[in-house]
Amino acid sequence: MSEIPKTYDPASVETKWYDRWLASGCFKAAVDTSKEPFAIMIPPPNVTGVLHMGHLLNNTIQDILIRRARQEGKSALWLPGTDHAGIATQTRVERELRKTGKTRHDLGREKFNEVAAEWRDKHGDIILNQLQKLGASCDWSRKVHTLDAGYSKAVLQTFVTLYERGYIFRGKRMVNWCPVSLTGLSDEEVIMKPSKGFMYRMRYEIVERPGEYIEISTTRPETIPGDAAVAVHPDDERYKHLIGLHVRRPIAPANIPIVADRAVEKDFGSGALKVTPAHDRTDFDIGQRHKLPQIDVMRPDGVMNDLAGPLAGIERFKARAKAAELLKESGNLLEAKPYENNVGFSERADVPIEPRLSEQWFVKYPKVPEALRAVESGMVKFHPERWNKVYAHWLNNIQDWCISRQLWWGHRIPVWYRKNADRNDPANRHVSLEAPADVENWIQEDDVLDTWASSWLWCLGTLGWDKPGSTNPELKFWYPTSALATGPDIIFLWVARMIIAGLELHGEEKKTLTDDEIRARIPFKNVYFNGIIRDAQGRKMSKSLGNSPEPLDLIAKFGADGLRFGLLSIAPKGADILFSEDRVEQGRNFCNKLWNAARFRQMSGPAGDCSSDAAIAARINPAQCDADDHAILGRLVETVDTVGNALAEFDFVTYTSSLFEFFRTDYCDWYLEVSKSRQQDPASRDTVLAVQDLCLRKLLQLMHPLTPFISEELFHLLGCAGEGEYIQNSNPGEGEALAGVLAKVGIALDPAAVAATAALREFVSGARAIKSQNNQATKRDSKLKFAARDEASRTLVESNLEKIKKLVGAAEVAFVTEASGGPAAVTPLGTVALDLTGSVDAAAEKARLSKEIEKLDKLIASSEAKLSNEAFTSKAPPHILEGARNQLAETKAKRDEFARIIASLG
């Protein structure tokens, strides 16, 4: 055992251990049916991404779970990987390309994908490498990328399977079109944002009644050339007589009908709606019902096309202004007033999406009832549970999923169309993993799949699943996985879809599923939703605000363990997290204190056998154990269970705070301090050191999932593990087991010891307080007077006198019958007073005590009122009643004691 330096140096420790862990294959998972399986699949980061604070939190949580599982002897697999991130990557690569003056079309599909793949290979693993700095214990040998050959096969096979089962279809529908990325998007990729614009009030002239007009409002006058009708509510008395007549379209003039449709809100605007079936979802539906033509007036890139008449060739927002101008000129614009409404934005390109009619592939979600049941009945358990409702709401209102993307980077849809034939006729399609034999007569679909249509297979594909019913040892062993940790922002995009994919695709085809089948098919049993990390002001972290700290800098500054501890200590259950560096600093400080506690142990005496709890316990002499030993061991047993339960319930705040509380308050502030004198005594020294060893060994084991580096380092420095042994293989066990080990060597934990220690702590605290208030805090030779409350208290103080004197800084404690004449504190053990022999500021002390008495009097009044209330005494349960009576008696005694002291001050 080498000497421990004064300050913990994370950098060298972290590098050393991470390298060793990797070299000795600590994170490698193997199928071992003699063990309980435990698996977590990492939420695959985008290859375009960089590590941000959210990743830190999310991956720390996963690492905690997986390391704890490893300690518990489970066969723990944490599988890492990355996502090809279709739109994001393609956008990035195209941007790079543009710098050289080229577009993807200059390269062609194949060459472009090669360039994109090179870019991915260069940048894709950066995040994963950064995660290693955090200590992430992934099985790196099992890394999966969504475009890997095996995974891709699973993705394409899924398309084929769902097509064959009738869940995938092609159709011309209204989709969310991104005019920048030039692709359709799913509803989930559209972000609604309030946007400022104008509400244009216009008039359309009625053809059959020249000079008569119908008033219409719109925020999008540029779509007027696409108007195919004007719609009114069938029951609207104002317009009933006009139904069936026609109006004159004011831009790109034409006569269009007035139709009646119940989708129109009578009370909104004028109650008449312009119907543009090719540019609005509601209008599309109305158009369908009335067989209206779909007049598409816009090019895919958002520029108006020839059908837009005078607007042709103008970009959509400029066209809007131009349209308003034209209306004004023709006298048909009645008003343009500022207006704010919700507009859908493309999540990636951050521009308003355009509802656009196009041919796309859609998924009709299978197994929706089963997916609802899986979560509702807790087969998939959400933490915190309140996300259940959000999930259920989405499933209950589920819409078909547009899965085709007009991109090149991704899984190309495995469909071939017969040349020069109707693509909508299934007979002209070849849907298969293999191209048709006479491929020269076919054309493959250009579109690729939505990235989520590959990542929804994550838990299956990463384990080698490649078709329904497929099985292999990994899949059989680790599926369903144990837990998923992710953000609630992708509950629909990813979590819900993974559940659906598992239910439909794992196992043989089934129309409906029993609960047992659901249990076997779900991708994970638990989902932990971590909060979103915000800055100290509560703003989202973003590049443009520059309010996101650089994770690697934080690690360099505070150490990975400090960062992990700090983050977890502020990660409330699923609520947003306000990040502040102070917390990370606290984490760092905590690690340093842990370090020094170990250092203190090492400096205090020779190391004993620390190889197991039993070995340490054997070094404890039960006869030498006093109340403090019993108390700290009792708290240790308790903390083992608190930690175990907290982790089992994904309660990370309780996990960190119970460690903090035990280590700071019970171990350092009290136990180490009180045992300093006993440590000097050869008779009790070995026992005290063994108790310390047991506490430290157990504490390190409990902390290991959270602070892997320092716990491993100290575990070795203290001799708890030898060369080639790792803390990850040592199970902290349960409190009962620890108590059993102690019982075996003759230590029956005394519950009264905890109470006695608590009383002594209050006594010491009170004595320190009166010293501090009288500027004697630093004096070591204060004189105290103590009037014990009863015989037992007197004995307790007497038997702990040396400790007390040392902790308080007192030269002597005189046992008296009445402690008075000086500043005093009333403690559970009795009254302790400071002997100031004449130099008391009687007035100040009286004032302080009077304030105390005032508080106590209030309390007494309310207690008495309560106890004299017959309703209370007759209805409250006995233990509450007794408690209230005791409290009253004690409060009165305390008040009287204070009054007596005041009197004694003259």
Place this chain on the structure above:
RNA sequence: GGACGCUUAGCUCAGUUGGUUAGAGCACGGCAUUCACAUUGCCGGGGUCGCAGGUUCAAGUCCUGCAGCGUCCACCA
């Protein structure tokens, strides 16, 4: 428009099924540096638990309403 969540000390948050004087960390003020740790220790001040009702012997905790904040969902042009 609907749903969910939040509102407790200056700040960030704990507060199990209602039950004995509402807690912690940070920040703040005072004191301390021979004896593990100043990345430390000791002591202290600081809260009518968002507002208004209700249920109950008893409400931070349960119910109703209101207000403010946040998030998600939603085809009012």
